[in-house]
Amino acid sequence: MNIAGNLLIGHSMVRGNQGTSYAIDAATGEQMEPAFGGASQQHLDATCALAWQAFDIYRETSLEPRAQFLERIASNILDLGDELIERCVRESGLPRARIEGERARTVGQLRMFADVVRDGDFVGARIDPPQPDRKPLPRVDLRLRHIALGPVAVFGASNFPLAFSVAGGDTASALAAGCPVIVKAHSAHPGTSELVGMAVQQAVKDCGMPEGTFSLLFGSGREIGQGLVRDARIKAVGFTGSRGAGTELIAIAAERPEPIPVYAEMSSINPVLLFPHAMQSRGDAIARAFVQSLTLGAGQFCTNPGLVLAVDGPALDGFIRAAAAALGDVQAATMLTPGIHMTFERAVATFAGHPDVVTEARGAAPTSQSQGQGALFSTTDVAFREHEALKEEIFGSSSLVVRCRDLQSMLELVESLEGQLTSALHIDEEDHEAVRRFLPALERRTGRILVNGFGTGVEVGHAMVHGGPYPATADGRSTSVGSLAIQRFLRPVSYQDLPESLLPEALKTSNPLAINRRIDGKISLAQR
Amino acid sequence: MNIAGNLLIGHSMVRGNQGTSYAIDAATGEQMEPAFGGASQQHLDATCALAWQAFDIYRETSLEPRAQFLERIASNILDLGDELIERCVRESGLPRARIEGERARTVGQLRMFADVVRDGDFVGARIDPPQPDRKPLPRVDLRLRHIALGPVAVFGASNFPLAFSVAGGDTASALAAGCPVIVKAHSAHPGTSELVGMAVQQAVKDCGMPEGTFSLLFGSGREIGQGLVRDARIKAVGFTGSRGAGTELIAIAAERPEPIPVYAEMSSINPVLLFPHAMQSRGDAIARAFVQSLTLGAGQFCTNPGLVLAVDGPALDGFIRAAAAALGDVQAATMLTPGIHMTFERAVATFAGHPDVVTEARGAAPTSQSQGQGALFSTTDVAFREHEALKEEIFGSSSLVVRCRDLQSMLELVESLEGQLTSALHIDEEDHEAVRRFLPALERRTGRILVNGFGTGVEVGHAMVHGGPYPATADGRSTSVGSLAIQRFLRPVSYQDLPESLLPEALKTSNPLAINRRIDGKISLAQR
Known part of the structure; x- marks a missing residue:
């Protein structure tokens, strides 16, 4: 072709x-042939x-x-x-x-x-x-x-x-x-x-x-x-x-x-919740995995982990140190378009200049104009609650760690978030009791809740929800990934007393399509 | 109580x-006790x-x-x-x-x-x-x-x-x-x-x-x-x-x-389509059943048959005569509220005064101020196509028969209609070929298609759709009647790698709720 x-x-x-318009080589900024009308x-x-x-x-x-x-x-x-x-x-x-x-x-x-x-x-x-x-x-x-x-x-x-x-x-x-x-x-x-x-x-x-x-x-x-x-x-x-x-x-x-x-x-900032025992026992490992997820594909995922919530203290300091060290080693990466790159740099600069935000780390310096440089920020729960701008998505490898006074404050912050595609919990068994209190709040605003991982891998399957309440998606009643997505494009029609010959195949008594059907409300499996 | x-x-x-407000006795117009705050x-x-x-x-x-x-x-x-x-x-x-x-x-x-x-x-x-x-x-x-x-x-x-x-x-x-x-x-x-x-x-x-x-x-x-x-x-x-x-x-x-x-x-005018053979063979019987549906509950059903489409000719004349005779025998009936009654009378008067509309019949005269008097009008396909006002719902016992030049004109009128709760087809076996051409157009704009009946009976079951494209309903992807209506109020949430103890009952491996589930995409029936 x-x-x-x-x-x-x-x-x-x-x-x-x-x-006419042209494609742009993302890495070099060169115009590519041919012209598109x-x-x-x-x-x-x-x-x-x-x-x-x-x-x-x-x-x-x-x-x-x-x-x-x-x-x-x-x-x-x-x-x-x-x-x-x-x-x-x-x-x-x-x-x-x-x-x-x-x-x-x-x-x-x-x-x-x-x-x-x-x-x-x-x-x-x-x-x-x-x-x-x-x-x-x-x-x-x-x-x-x-x-x-x-x-x-x-x-x-x-x-x-x-x-x-x-x-x-x-x-x-x-x-x-x-x-x-x-x-x-x-x-x-x-x-x-x-x-x-x-x-x-x-x-x-x-x-x-x-x-x-x-x-x-x-x-x-x-x-x-x-x-x-x-x-x-x-x-x-x-x-x-x-x-x-x-x-x-x-x-x-x-x-x-x-x-x-x-x-x-x-729009989704995909909160990552670090629970105390997990952070204590393996904060460094989580930090390294976090930075990997954060910088994957130059951070240009809708499931990119843009927000980290954790209780403040030495364990969180350790997490931030480890994440900062890992991020410093990550090469800057070419972003999708000059426009996306510019928007990313501006948003990062705004965060960096915010009086209540600390720049904890940047990724390795870019080697070309097209590359986005990772960024890790931190702030306090009080500041995060006050400034709506800190809850906005930055499209690219940028994340904000919020130092929470305690788990209650962390839960309140969760309740202040808009709808999300994913929420990721990092937990040990000793954290389960605490997690239970968070699950209802997470379910109400999240399409997918995941444990000890990050949302950037989206499995295409039958049990996947890539969706979530507004503004993660316009319609939280559906998913855009996985087999359930087919339901977005369907509507029910009822047929009353139609003669067999006028019924659609799917509804003929003889079931010529051999599909499962619900008879009088009960599933009737097809004979195949 | x-x-x-x-x-x-x-x-x-x-x-x-x-x-404060009061209930009004619909028949007498009297104010009823007590006062509502x-x-x-x-x-x-x-x-x-x-x-x-x-x-x-x-x-x-x-x-x-x-x-x-x-x-x-x-x-x-x-x-x-x-x-x-x-x-x-x-x-x-x-x-x-x-x-x-x-x-x-x-x-x-x-x-x-x-x-x-x-x-x-x-x-x-x-x-x-x-x-x-x-x-x-x-x-x-x-x-x-x-x-x-x-x-x-x-x-x-x-x-x-x-x-x-x-x-x-x-x-x-x-x-x-x-x-x-x-x-x-x-x-x-x-x-x-x-x-x-x-x-x-x-x-x-x-x-x-x-x-x-x-x-x-x-x-x-x-x-x-x-x-x-x-x-x-x-x-x-x-x-x-x-x-x-x-x-x-x-x-x-x-x-x-x-x-x-x-x-x-x-809003729905619930078109009734009379096909030639059915109208020829049993037009009078259909007319009587039609008037019964039209006047049921003083016509105050969202599924009330407000529009009749048929090919013009002696058979349709006969249908209208029979419907007019039946309607003349129907007592006027108390309407729900004075406001609804007034709106009905005004709308009927507008139709009656329309230069392209013929008043074919009225029901028996009211015996009290609260009663609505049935009305049957007719017009031509040309006029119906021209005047959007003729496609508006009249809430009450009023219907408009449109005399169509031929089946093609009737199909074109169907294609000009907005979304509908129901469409009713009156057909004999000899009409099936013609009906086949109409079904796609009806499916695209109707929640429920029914044959040789009227939409005013709404069965509460599993296969009922009481819905339909806009403006019949705001969201044609659902039904308000029947078991499928539960889906309106649900959204999917996905759980990734949650430990058993944190999973909701419905998703625990042991299936404690004993419900049917889809495992790897295939229905797995519960052991009960």
Whole structure:
């Protein structure tokens, strides 16, 4: 495949005519060929029209062909080979091993959703058989299934050029649910986007899916991104990015004649709670693991540990010393874009200049302009409580340790936090009693609670929640990672007294799809 | 129990001090004793504080005690006996048999949710066992359950003084999910509300649930209703009512620092589609059944058939004649409130005066000022397409027949409709081919599709969807009736590498709750 800078509209490759833009080599700052043409309003309209035409056909594709389509996307992505990896490394500035791992995750996640589709449990089929002799009124024949919401607009994320972008989690779960997808590419990795887009486009053709099942647009966030969210044919939005951009999209979606759900993953500082016994017995080891998590991928993870809470004292001093020493050894790392790097440096400078904040350590000095230098700060519980600015996310390798007077103060600080993607507890068995008091507060504001680890590893599985109350995500009732994510793009429809021949396959009495169903409220396992 | 006009705040009965209001006998217009005192901001605050205190305890009540609590509410409501029925009949103007039926439904729905709680499937427990030897990285131990969102504000509905009010569907499903509930009573039936509220309050005491599990407030919609939605301790809203009031609540919820979901059921005209063969073979019988559904409960159902679409011609003329004759025989019926009656008369007068609308029939003349007189109108597909006002809901016994040029025009009209709670198809076997073309359009905009019936009967079961895309409801991804409604008030939380002793019961390896769980993605049925 050749990167040509084209929009992918259904089966076509189309030259955008609204300005041109280029990828930037993250490490060198050099402009990369080719030029990408931005989509016009006409392109946007044509794309939505194709998605809308595809919707009724694609959402009724049977489970096996839909699963094979997802698998084909995965294998087409692998077939891109080294061209994808190399381009992605240059555009993102992330190390090759990380990008290879991210590709494996992307492919694995598409294959997981293929299994989810085959399994059919996501249909949530339910049958309440009729009771013609019931008194005082006979009971009707009632059957329920979940159907796809409609075409979904997916916004590529800067920090996961593969796993949260063109064929990432949102795209995979929406396609699995039966929704056509229109991706608005992130300007940080257009070449990667086009390559992956062509792999998906080819899979649509390979598998005979309707043309509008997938499209990829480049262009301005304000014109094309917001335009997608405004378009009446778009019925849901998947977004990972900044709180500012996310809340703008949420407002636009709410103002539509027909408001639609926006699944925006926005902001999280991912508190790390160090409990006294664990800190006492192995503070140094925790500190080293913490710095590893903090600096992974130049800290550009939504699950990056941006806040550490612990009871003040010699053990915490020791933790900070060990963390500072470890951080001092960490090389500065290329950040995703010049803009992200600049925002990081500014935020770090603001923290450093804050009268109540102590700069405990910085990472090794940068060797180029594109690199972010790690930062570790500390403050007191009193200051943290007073200054809302200290609770804001810094995107990059920066974390703030809060010295708490005691566990009660630490708990109060937890209660002052907004919604979070993750909360990490470092505990020994002697800490369990104390932890019990924290769990309710953590559950109320966290998508994933983890023990003796850090949130930066996000397992793609069935029990994963990558979500959490606002503003971690716009809608804490769902997850963006893992098989449960398919539920974001579904809604229930009930069918009353339909003749067998008009019922959808999932609800026919003979169960031709061989899926598990709930009969009169009880799970009935499929005979397979 | 005595109706005293009190607020029910936790365990207490409190005299409201923000103005007084009275119930109105719907049939006679007379003011009924006693006076109800409105809640103040202090009452609101105290109520939310109690609910918040109760939340962490109530949400972790085990399944059996929570189920028994719901059953106790049901039996306490039955114990209210005739006092409840008589008060409710007077306040609503609805016939005794209907109110008795609605009580049965309310009690039945509480018991159904008790079974749903016992069953435990709503927890959605999932376990992905660890794989310590996995390469390149070991897999962590990941477990997921759903927890309650938090205290829920429920708004009583005028048209279902029992089933959609103080202990109605929203309250039952929220309590089942583990959410404390604060009900804002509807001013149309305050005595009914207080009686039912006392039954719930007593059940909280009987079952030793935390005090703030339930409260009931009277007062102004703007002050108390909107104040509840603004309060940071409220985490979701259940509402059934007008589109105007619903959209106001949605806007308030969206503007909060932490936006919350509003489940508002608002507006639906519930299209009835008459297909040619059915209309030809049994148009008269359908017309009679249609008028029965139209005039049931003075037409004051959210599922009332407000729109009939059919191909113009002699068969449709015959249908209209038969419906007109049937409607002429229907006695005018007391409407819920003078305000609802006035709005109905105005809307009917507007339709009657519309240049493109023909008044085909009116019901029998009213014998009192409180009664609404049925109305049947007709218009053409061209006029219906042109005038958005003809697509608006008239709350009461009024329906509009649209004469369509052909089936294609009828399908185009369907595609022009907003989201609907129900769509009813009247079909013979010879119509099936034609129906197939309509189903996708209906699925995209309807919560429940039914054949050869009308939507006014809403079965409380497992396969019921009482919902649908906007504006039928604010959130078409859920239902307000049936067991699936519990999902509105839940969110997933994931637990990574938690020691057994810190895991919630639902996720302990030994499965002490004996619930079905998903292990590595596959349903594992409980050993019971």
